[in-house]
């Protein structure tokens with residue numbers, strides 16, 4: 133217990149850590165001494181004070197000498213008596229803060245800091261207060277910082293000072309700061325409301341004045357547009373129920389004040405209703421012969437496809453002429469399935485042209501939300517009609533051909549299943565009364581002809597697939613591509629480069645040049661890349677022509693000069709030069725392709741598979757390895773070839789087939805080639821599922837695979853015996869250049885595929901074009 137000078141502090145509280153300057157006369161203490169500062173209000177002292185050091189002595193601007201006092205810790209005054217100079221000296225019990233922390237104190241500390249941070253953010257503090265707070269690491273001192281806040285009342289400050297228990301004080305401090313935060317927030321939002329309200333009103337006012345001026349200028353008067361809408365609704369030829377709905381909305385518009393946000397929503401809605409071509413339809417043409425003419429003019433080849441389309445039109449015509457209406461089969465939609473760039477979209481366009489209807493393409497790739505198809509209800513902010521309504525608007529008629537592009541890429545998630553909406557659209561029993569969520573009126577889609585396209589059947593939702601009549605596009609042969617290039621792609625590229633074609637024109641191309649572009653610069657089922665390469669070629673020629681050169685005859689030299697080094701050469705020769713590589717055929721996302729399966733062995737054990745293979749492919753590899761092990765002796769493989777060895781089978785990326793078992797025989801062939809040292813013949817391509825018994829089972833996509841193998845320059849094609857019938861689909865000109873080997877067992881495959889033992893010693897003569 134010490135005896136200290138008591139210094140009353142009127143209507144204020146000095147906390148430990150704070151510094152005050154007080155006239156020296158009031159204090160009567162010397163530097164190095166301590167005093168007790170006690171808050172006093174209307175003559176009444178607080179129960180607790182602050183023990184402070186006299187830390188300095190200064191002269192105030194008014195000439196008075198003052199001392200500087202810095203609070204140290206809390207203290208309570210006991211009995212006292214005045215000293216000689218008349219200053220009161222009291223006995224002081226010190227109460228330094230405990231620095232111990234329990235969980236609750238830690239929790240309170242972090243809450244306190246969080247609340248204060250928010251306050252500082254609202255006040256746009258420059259970081260000084262935050263830095264100061266970060267410097268405080270004792271819980272009691274932290275709580276005291278609540279006492280520094282100017283807004284809090286004397287009583288609150290005194291309560292903080294009188295709370296000796298650190299935890300209780302922190303609780304109190306958090307409460308104080310929370311109240312302050314709440315008040316600041318309210319103030320801020322009030323301020324914002326006022327500001328934005330004022331700005332908005334002002335803006336609206338200015339805009340309205342301008343609008344009025346513009347209307348006056350146009351001689352439109354300042355009407356509310358109601359009459360305008362009335363006339364448009366009158367003229368739109370809407371079905372009765374739609375017109376009633378439009379009139380209801382119009383009445384609502386006239387009731388609502390111009391100023392209200394609602395009126396613009398009603399306008400948008402009416403605009404959409406009016407945007408639909410309610411009374412417009414094209415005069416349909418269903419003459420199958422004329423249609424065939426249009427299809428032939430637009431597309432080379434694709435005979436089956438055109439046949440099917442013409443049949444479809446003929447049936448439609450018959451049914452219309454004979455008044456057959458309510459057959460559910462009428463709801464089947466033609467679905468064009470095949471690799472990219474094979475002309476699915478463009479044949480859709482031709483169908484529309486052949487039928488004399490408008491054409492719109494509605495891309496469904498990546499659509500996951502039912503609302504994309506059917507629109508959002510009007511209660512949504514920013515609601516819009518769905519894609520069907522927009523397609524009709526774009527078509528400008530109620531009976532267009534709508535091409536549902538990429539139906540295999542619709543997905544479903546929590547926002548609803550778009551394919552359910554599509555089903556309703558395609559169902560003739562329902563689609564005469566299709567309801568878009570936004571427009572919320574019945575729309576008759578029964579006059580629309582729907583076509584669909586897809587790259588693959590596998591991912592089309594089942595119920596949709598049920599309604600579809602599938603027409604496959606398997607990809608083109610080299611000769612077909614040459615013809616397409618000659619008749620369509622090249623003339624189009626020539627025209628778009630501003631050149632003229634034909635004998636007297638700027639550019640003529642001979643077929644061998646086109647064949648060169650097809651086989652050495654492209655590798656695809658369709659003709660997209662071919663089109664791009666031709667574009668490149670034609671642009672280069674255009675530069676020459678613009679530079680003053682005469683007509684250009686495109687031959688192989690011109691192609692090589694302009695397109696550079698050939699991109700794809702007959703890779704198989706090079707790749708299969710070493711044992712352990714076999715050429716397979718696969719259908720990938722981009723159509724048919726050849727792929728080189730590699731096998732290797734090394735010390736260790738087990739089977740490693742690489743190339744991002746699906747489970748089914750992995751199983752195929754295991755089966756292949758097991759079969760090879762089981763038949764090692766007959767295959768002439770040394771007994772110890774498997775002892776302590778691990779095997780690695782790799783399917784190169786880029787050619788990863790859709791997961792399926794059809795690489796089985798290729799994997800087995802690669803392994804046998806590796807283990808016997810007999811390379812695979814560079815002319816052979818193979819496909820087929822392999823069983824543990826060594827049987828070769830049928831697979832799909834034969835035509836696409838064969839076309840790809842042919843395009844890659846392979847001539848011996850191994851297919852499962854049970855796929856023999858599929859070979860009929862291979863165009864005759866291609867088939868004529870190939871030798872097919874339908875096989876029942878892997879033994880037959882190996883006989884065709886592997887080089888004889890003797891020859892492999894020297895290896896085949898290699899000539900690789902680069």
Ligand SMILES: Nc1ncnc2c1ncn2[C@@H]1O[C@H](COP(=O)(O)OP(=O)(O)OP(=O)(O)O)[C@@H](O)[C@H]1O
Pocket residue numbers: 430431432433434470471472473474475476477478479585586587616620621658659660663
């Ligand atoms: N048989 C053909 N005759 C004439 N031109 C064709 C033929 N096949 C394709 N084309 C042309 O090739 C280009 C690509 O065709 P399109 O865009 O229709 O392919 P797609 O099959 O719809 O491809 P995707 O699946 O990527 O949509 C088009 O310019 C098209 O006119």
